[in-house]
Amino acid sequence: MNATTTHPSNTRNDVVAGVESSCRLPLMVLFISALSWLLLATVFGLIASLKFHMPQFLAGTPNLTYGRVTALQADCALYGFGLQAGMAFILWLFVRLGRTPVASSLMLTIAASFFNFAITLGVVGVFCGDSTGFQNFEFPPYAAWTMWISYIVMGVIAILTYSNRDEQQTYPSQWFGLTSLFWFAWICATALLLLLEHPVRGVVQSSINWWYVHNLHTIVLGFTGLAAIFYFIPKLLGRQLFSRQLALFAFWTLALFGSWGAVPNGAPLPEWIPAMSTVGIVLTAIPIIAIVLNIWQTIRGHHERLDSSWPLKFTYVGLMFWVIASVQLIVGAVPSVSSLTDFTWFTVAQKNLWVYGFFALTMFGAMYYALPRVMGIEWPSPAMIKAHFWLTFLGVVLSYIALLVGGIAQGYLLTNPQNSFAVILKTTLMAVRVSTLGDLLLVVGQFAGLLNLVLLAVRAAGRELKISKS
């Protein structure tokens, strides 16, 4: 006998469906805005990428100079998409696994609206040249504070939902999701206080900026994506997760070592800071091994079922991208490699793979699974799900490989002082052109994803109207 007889996606528990309908409105608002910001982020990414081989493109508008466009690309992807999609997934997870309705659906929707107002404010601020100048933390103080406060309100509602849970036994995904909420509240408050309100002196600002960006990627986005991986892979295979202890072990080691790092080895700081950072990043090899082992043992013997549904495919490919991006981070932290790869396309490739490959794909998987169940409506177009998957996948892979190879070549050329800088930039042009093609696929893919989501929302609204009329 095998587990296929209890394939979970076929059995729908009415009680669970009733509880889940409580998060219809906030989930819809969060996912639609998240995907809209992501589409905008990929458009900004495409413009930035084009500027590298077409310098005259949009050169007349100061608002669309390279510096502002790349900043906007990262901020829209990290905050507009990353935090909102993450919040939507974590909230739904707490509702489903806790078998409890969302603590305050209305408050959450209001807070989500404020959050989007804050992101809009930040984007307009950066667009008009009001950037703080800190990488991945460019939103001006008024926008950043509004964003932080509305995130706290959403987070408190999610935590209340978690503590109201009916099912006392927790599942690893809940630990990862809960930690991600607390972590962002903490690191963002730290960055707000030490970079914007009471700025620390000189180069210490950079070390705080590096710490913030690394924690935002590795822990905040990383733990959210891992929560989805730990939930959907066993769930959609109808399998039991191999080991709770191993998940706990990975959780603590990753929270401990994953939060030290990302101070470049050549940073103008006392040697022990980059040295500690390198050790922390290399030690994340342990949680990576633990997670891969755990998932591998869970899947074992059921590989053929991995492409049985789109949510599972999204999640599984997201996991593979997580492994690749994490290993690349480790390799790039070793001084003999970083002396070659720092300040090249190599690090950009890693960050893009992390955000658009690993994190975005796991969140898409969660969205494609959760929304039809919450709304009680099927996805309008399965073809658009397929297009969303393949365009995102190809876009990410194409852009990643191009920038990885281009970055390594750039690093080798830069080590020879005989090579002029302009010549080195010219040799990376081909890589940048290929990555632009990847960015274009990404834009089209995000458009397909958003369109499908909007159609779903329209259908849901139409049904609500029908019900209220009759």
Place this chain on the structure above:
Amino acid sequence: MSQNDKQNLRRDNEPSAGNSSVPMWLVLLVGLFFYWGAMYLDQNAGGFNSKVYHPFGNYEEVDAAQPKDANAQLIADGKRVFNSTCSLCHQPHGMGEVGKAPPLVGSEWVLAPKPDRIIRVVLDGLQGPINVKGTEWNLAMASWKGTFNDHQIAAVLSYIRNNWDNKAPAVTEEQVKAIRAKEKARTQPWTAQDLQPIAER
């Protein structure tokens, strides 16, 4: 139906987690990584010294790269000699003490442009009345030529001539050596009167 599948059903088909323990080899691997981490920090963290920046590996390298005062080492050696011996009578603050020794700070004997007199004082000692900064002293100082070599005497004199508020040219090992050779026959301590013919400039 297996045990796992039954558990799955009970939780409304929500995934549950198994109870396999963390494999021993993974725990050992943690130890191995910690060992590597400690070795790495030992070699690359610059001893956790906040003054060590890239590309220097440790504080010694940083220190070696700093421009040095030629006499800094001599004065540092002199400080050790002074603290272990001279400071017992002349005091660590160099102001001397009634009944023990006259002051060194601002002393015209110490600060003389040519150190020929004080080199002799340290080598063979001094006794009888002597005027220092307008005050008459009458005490005895021991001979140190058997205890300290030329370098140590040059060092301690350079130290007292450049410590506190004193500022005078350092004494070289060669100067001490020459005077030691010249006064080789002397067996008695110097007196202020004996020193008068020795030029101070």
